[in-house]
Structures are given as C-alpha cells and as structure tokens.
Amino acid sequence: MSKPRVAIFDFAGCEGDQLQIVNLEEVVLDVLGRVEIVTWREAMKEQSDHYDIALVEGSITRKSDEERIKAIREKAGILVAIGACATIGGINCMKNFQDEKFVRRYVYGDKAHWYNTYAARPVSAVVPVDANVHGCPINREEFVQVLKALLQGKKPFIPNYPVCVDCKKAGNVCVLLKGQFCMGPVTRAGCGACCVTEGAYCWGCRGLVDDPNMDAARELLGRFGISAGEAIGQIRLYDGYREEAR
C-alpha cells in the first residue's frame, strides 16, 4: 500500500502550529515513515496537487482565501484544521469587532488598498472540516493522536468537556478555589490543562465546548467583578467567531 500523501497549507496565522509539527522530534521519523509529505511551504520546495490529507493552518480572512481553501477541499479526501486560527478563528477574529478599514490600515499602512480583507473566520465557516486539532499552539501529542486515528480510518477523539476535567486528572488546585478567574469551565479540554499546571489560568485558546453554559459563565465572572462585556471580551480573545461571543 502506498503511503497517504499529506499536504500542509497555511492561511492567516503565525505558523506556530506548523512549527509544532516541525518540532515533533522523536516521532517525526515515524510519522514520515507512515505518510508522504508532498506540499509544505514552510519546510520544502516541492509542491503537488495530489494529496489525500490536507492539514490547514490559519483562518480565512479574504475572499481569495475562500477560493483557495475550496480548491484544497476539492482535492483532499480528508481536511484537518490545525490550531485555533483554523479551528475556531482564533485571535484573528478580534479584528471582527473593530472597523475593518482601520484595522487594515493599522496593519498594512499605505499599502492597505492592496489587501481585500474581511471578517476572519475558521476554515469550517467556508468548507466542511473532517477533524480539528485545537489549541494555540496545537499540542504535538494530540496532533499525532489525530493523525493516527485518520490513518486507521477512525474518527479522532476530540474532547467536548471542559478543561476542569484535565485539571482534576492533573491534580491541580482549581484556579477558582484560589479566588482567581479562569476560562476552564467553558473551554474545550484536551490540552492536559497545561496553563493551569504551569501556574497560569486557562485563557480559552481551544475555544468553547459545544454547549457552554453562558449563564453560568456570566455568573461566575460576576463573582470576580468581571462585567458581562469583559466576559465577552475574554471569549473574543480566541473564539470571537462563535455566536456566544457576538
């Protein structure tokens, strides 16, 4: 059996997720033993239009992105969004709540008219996505897990429970118990609660769970003196494309 052909593409993002793939280190050779990478701008010169799996980083921020991602979707048997920008829109979506012209000028200065940008959105807002590898950046282990599931023809396991679960399993002291604010109770787990484990709080980079309890979140934030507006701001940090954040 020939190896599945993999192509890696990037849209609006910082390439941090591709960097995580480059950094696979101890398993990178095993991965390369199982798949053939045929297109990857960040790491190789060659390109090919024939691939089975497309890994897509970054959010869609231009009309021209739409055409490109649709063409990728056409060719790929399986399309995987990797990283918060691709899976949920990510921090790019912060601009969706500001004046588009202002933002464009702020970034591109007097060349602003070269770029026909629009509100940022996740890949799934434009084409169907088969699997999401969440996070900012992605967790390497989870990336490999998803890849392995796809190679087996299985649906990858993407948690739909909050970060609190990962925290309990890690044995962390709950940030809320310490009287500090945390996005964990509404944020999708799978990260192993890494930020809390390292002494920070959850910022919500993996986006909201499918059915977040926003009433409970508002109430919780209120207890920390955070207004409903600020709460929405916290969600917009990564997950501004979600209805709950608008």
Added chain:
Amino acid sequence: MGGDMNLAIIEKEGLRLFVAEILRQKNTVVGVKDQSAVSSIPGDSGFYTYAPINSPEELTLSFDVTLIPPKKYLLPAYEQLLTFNLSPGSIKADVPKEELIVFGVHPYDIIAINQMDKVFSTVPQDNHYLERRKRTTIIGIDPVKVAPRAFWSSMGADTVASGFDLMLTDIGQCYVVDVGSKKGASLLKMAPRTREAAPAEVKERDKVRAGARKRCDANRLSFSYLELPSLLDGKEEHVIWEEKSHLCFSCGTCNLVCPTCYCFDVRDDVSIDLKKGSRYRTWDGCLLSDFAQVAGGGNFRGHRADRYRHRFYRKGQFIYRRFGDIACVGCGRCSAQCPSDIADPVAVFNRLKEGI
C-alpha cells in the same frame, strides 16, 4: 477485626520513627502533603493532596480533606490495562505489581474505598482494581480538623469498622492505633516502643472522635441518611433539578473529586506504524455532556438537568438499590470544588426533605 482488644499506643516520636523505618525498608509510601509542597505555584498552600512521601517530615496527618481522594491510587486517572500486537495478534494484560502504603486516610474515604471494593468485585470483577487494592495498605487517621463543607458526621461516616490495616487517632501526646488486619499487625511491628492502650487513653480517643463529630455537625443533613432512597422516590420531576442545574457547567468536577464515583472511559492508543498499541482507561463522569452519548449521536441524558439529577439519584438511591450503600460519604469535596457551588448534597437533600 478492630475492637478495643487490638488498641495500641504509639508516641508521637515513635510514629516518626515508624514512618522512617517503613521508608528505610524500601516501601512506597504516599501520604498527605500541603499542595504547595507538591506544585510550587504561589497560592497552592492550604490545599491538601496525596503524594509520594520520602521522609516522615513530609507527611501531614492533620489535614481536613484532600482535593482528590485516595481513589487515584486504586483507580488512577489514566491506567494502562493491556498492550496488544496486531500482527501477529496477541494481547498482554498489564497487571499492577507495585505495593503501596497509603498513610493517613480519613474514615469517610475508607468507607468509600469499601464501596468501590464491593462494586469492583461484583461480576464481572475488575482485576486491575482488585489487584491494586490487594497491594495497597491503608493506614487510617481520624480527622481532627473538619473541612468547612464536610458533612460526614451525618452520613454515618465519622468512624469506620473495617477496610483499614491500621487506624490512628491523635489524642494529643500520642496516637491510639487500632489494628484492622494481619498486614497491619505485622507492619506495626516496625514501630518502636508501642504498648497496649490504657482504658483512659481509649476514652480519650472517644472524646477526640466526639469532638470532631460535633464540629462536623455544624453542616449536616437534617434527617437520617438512611432515608435518602425513599426520600428520592417520586422526586424526579421536582423543580430543584432544573433550577440548580441552570448554572451547571457540565464540568464533571463533582464526579471526579468524589471518592465514590468510579466511572471510566476505555480507549486504545495505537503506535504510529499501526502494528501495536495499548488500551487504557481514564476517569469519566456522568455530568459530562457526552457521557451518555451512544453510537449514532443519541444521548440518553442530553440535558444538564438530567445529568445533574442523575448524580443525586445515584448517590442516594441507585447504588443503594444495587449494592446496599448510600454512595455519598459526606466528604464535601463536590460542594467545595463545584465552580457554581450547586453540587452540595446537603443543600439539595435538605431541600427535598423540606418538600419545597
């Protein structure tokens, strides 16, 4: 065993030497530490956690309650169950082999372990759990400090008659030791200068226990916990379930921190060359939104209120009907750790009792 015939005394200094001797003989010991000694993250002090002990000084016996119960040693958060090869096909079970001494377990947590023993030894018995249990020595300690949300005194969990190998009570100058098993008796031989407890010391133990019970009574069920199964009868449509679960995050904290909750999920991890792999289990909880989801996407408890209610029925009625135990021991962990403070069994059960 148990019973006053077996009561011994260890002096405070003797206990220190006892722990040191256990460690010197290369036993693996876990006990309670202030979380700040485990995590080094500012703000983590004042919370207790079970962790490996390397010297007697690291051990705290005067804790109120730990964040996570000792179940994490009998049913670990992640546990590899077996490994397999796909070609040629073969399966090999991972049998837990490590002997472990858990030093310092409160009676309510021992009662919870006794319940898990019952559950996991019921056919089909769970060999991984039972093997770990067999290799675990439990040294109990009666609580002196009482956690603010604890209510074990009204759950019949202030003392425990079995399930421990040794049971200590701090009566001030020394510990009264109850020997609960042969394993405990032979372990106690490592302790220097033990002697038989005098009647006055046994009385002192009763006083210490009564004192803790009284402090715990500040937060209690307003009725006998044995009434719970019948109290819950016909309360399925009570407004409380909708009302309270309105603020439920479905975060599963109340399950995962509970000493009597034992649900797990089983998953396979296959190597990247797809030639071999392992099967492991990991904690799961009935409050999580996808817990009762089945193939095809159907979900038996798709609404928060259904999941929220399920936990209370399980605590107060379902486990009782199946195993004869009330599946809440009153540790108060769920009450203290629920982000919305809606998980407190005292609040829910007392309100159902009031009938409003």
